[in-house]
Amino acid sequence: MVTPGDYRRAEGAGVSTITAAVRSAERPGGTGSGAGGSLRSLAPPFVVTQSQGVSIRTRLKGLTARDENVLRRVGAHLGALAGRDLAARCADGLAHSSGRWAERKRNLTGGSSSRWAGSITKTSHDQWALSRRSQAAHLKSLNAAIGVIGHRLSLPVGAKGGRGVPGGYRSRAEWFAKSRRLTALKERREKAAADFAAGRVRVVRGGGRLARTRHHLSEAGLTLEQWRGRWEAARWFLSADGESGKRYGNETIRITPCGHISIKLPAPLAALANAPHGRYVLAARASFAHRGSEWADRVEADRATAYRLHLDAGRGRWYVDAAWQRPPVQILSLEIACASGVVAVDTNADHLAAWRLDTCGNPVGAPKRFDYDLTGTAARRDAQLRHALTRLLHWTARTGAKAIAVEDLDFTDSTTREKHGRNRRFRQVISGIPTSRLKARLVSMAAEHGIALVAVDPAYTSRWGAQHWQQPTSTTRRKTSRHEAASIVIGRRALGLGARRRTAPPPHHQSDGAGHRTIQARHCGPGREGTRPTRTAPRTRSVRPPDE
Known part of the structure; x- marks a missing residue:
């Protein structure tokens, strides 16, 4: 409790x-x-x-078997390209430059398209940057823990702490255990600091938690086939950034105001197209209930809108996310x-x-x-x-x-x-x-x-x-x-006020010689320190006040 x-x-x-x-x-x-x-x-x-960011989601209902097959093949193909590009970005480390970014994009364009390549390289860069920030947070946490343990070890056993400052450890056994932990934390900090200085990051496409679940399938209540399905779905790549001025705000994954969804297929999978210009149109329609009118206004005005298609392997449902940026407000x-x-x-x-x-x-x-x-x-x-x-x-x-x-x-x-x-x-x-x-x-x-x-x-x-x-x-x-x-x-x-309910100096005596001494309103309130008005009416309810 x-x-x-x-x-x-x-x-x-x-x-x-x-x-x-x-x-x-x-x-x-x-x-x-x-x-x-x-x-x-x-x-x-x-x-x-x-x-300033907005993201909405809806479920795709009515997908045919062919639609799901195409989405799976496109996601797996682009996911493999995204994995290789992420490995290249992590290998570059701190030596990465704009020229290297352009080179990575050119290497991906042949196996997909220029727009797919741009989305993949940007996602890889964002993943590396996120891992970099996580490294800095991990170092900060290690330094804080090492500082606290070192301080408590320097105090005598059983010493009491002050306000906001921890005291010594309770027993010699705890002191000894914490001294060993301090050594382990220092070793971790040395490794983390070396990785941070060299720009080495460790990213798991699909999620580190899901990767560790592979070794605890019975505890997670999953079979190997179920885990494999979730792992593959998490590593697919079906995301496209929007472009203002293009038709419906996105040339790669296009959703019309009526909800029709079409995807620009990568070059190796162009044979799967069922529409002109190497596009595949899904049988399902997207209908955004939440902020649907705002989304429709953007699409009709050809403003940039990013989309992401993904599969919930546990439920067997496909979803589409729409995201965009709002203009900054004052x-x-x-x-x-x-x-x-x-x-x-x-x-x-x-x-x-x-x-x-x-x-x-x-x-x-x-x-x-x-x-x-x-x-x-x-x-x-x-x-x-x-x-x-x-x-x-x-x-x-x-x-x-x-x-x-x-x-x-x-x-x-x-x-x-x-x-x-x-x-x-x-x-x-x-x-x-x-x-x-x-x-x-x-x-x-x-x-x-x-x-x-x-x-x-x-x-x-x-x-x-x-x-x-x-x-x-x-x-x-x-x-x-x-x-x-x-x-x-x-x-x-x-509101800019103090915490106290009233501020009053000590009175001279029990009468009203000090005047009206409480401050209940703002500091600019008129007459807040003035004397109380003179009372002309009687103080009992039995006598009526005189007529004025």
Whole structure:
């Protein structure tokens, strides 16, 4: 069972990806952490850039046996060419140049076409670049683990750690085991650093996980024939980039507004064509239910649209993906985005805690909780997350807010087991928070609803929410949770306000000699520090006020 303390420590482990820090602490009223010690600097909130890429998918129904045979042969032929080109790109390493790229494309054109060759070489280059970034991330992870182990080994056994700094190991046996692990990690870092310096990458076409499944077929519940079918389907290549100005935005894989699909066959397979100019027309039609009108507008205007045909070997179904780029849009300023208030969201491992805040930073109405269960298959986890975000966006639209405030979380440096020792449950809490998936989904889905996203620094949100907002917002019938109180701090931070509910200097005495001392509104609010108006009416309800 996960305790609230695990969530509190998980929040403290979050490292913001914002690098510009302009304030040492929230002012006014946000300077106290409640536990003493120095506070790290907080970065200002910003409006997240909207996603410019769009991808939609539909199933191809009504394919004949001949259609599937042609798709399999074309995919296998182009997949073999893609494998050889990827090997050539990896062999070039850091010595690759534009001239070498053109040479690779010329070598592929004879066995396919110039457009197929361009798509293959671009895909190979993207795969190499992705592996290169993965190498850098792996080196960073190794350096972080080595640094933490080295620090803990340098401390006496049983030494206690400080705030954010781990202590020594609990026993001599654990100290000895970690010293051996440190040696193994250093050896891995030397090999990874040598590969990175030489530009050597390792890419598995079809996926490394599927390749490892070959040795565990019984555990995966697959036969050798089933695995072989999935492996071959994953290594096929049936992707084509779009070209603006060409007919229907793509000359290689063409889909008309009516849904007719035709493929430009490679030169060695031109005999399979059933249409002029070496093309093959499929019997199935593509019908995009999601964003179909947007796709049709692009196709009719001959704007670039990329397509990808692929087979789900487990279900035996063919699908087609359509993708395109949107023109960049101007980002709204923070003041315009928050002009109607915000909906603040606190992200957790199993739910989203949301609360509506007005422009003065006061919570309006009751908070909302959007649950999700990130267990099971990847498709189920993705569906759970999409359903929760859909409910959040619909509720935000009903409240009238035009912005959602979220934490700019990044737990990549905190998921290592070396930082948190034996606390496996805590590591599972951190890994369970869907930071990357939630951000990617929320950015694209919010853009479709016309809602802006405001990212804020996640430091001390739960701590200050529990200190300043949990008890005042609780009632006898309902107790505000720590996560709901944290959402208020997130929203106030997006609005440029402090975390505290009110800021008041100490009074001189119990009367009103200090005047009106609370600050509930913005700093520019007129009369916020003025004295209270004179009360002329009686203070009891039994006496009516005098007529004016």
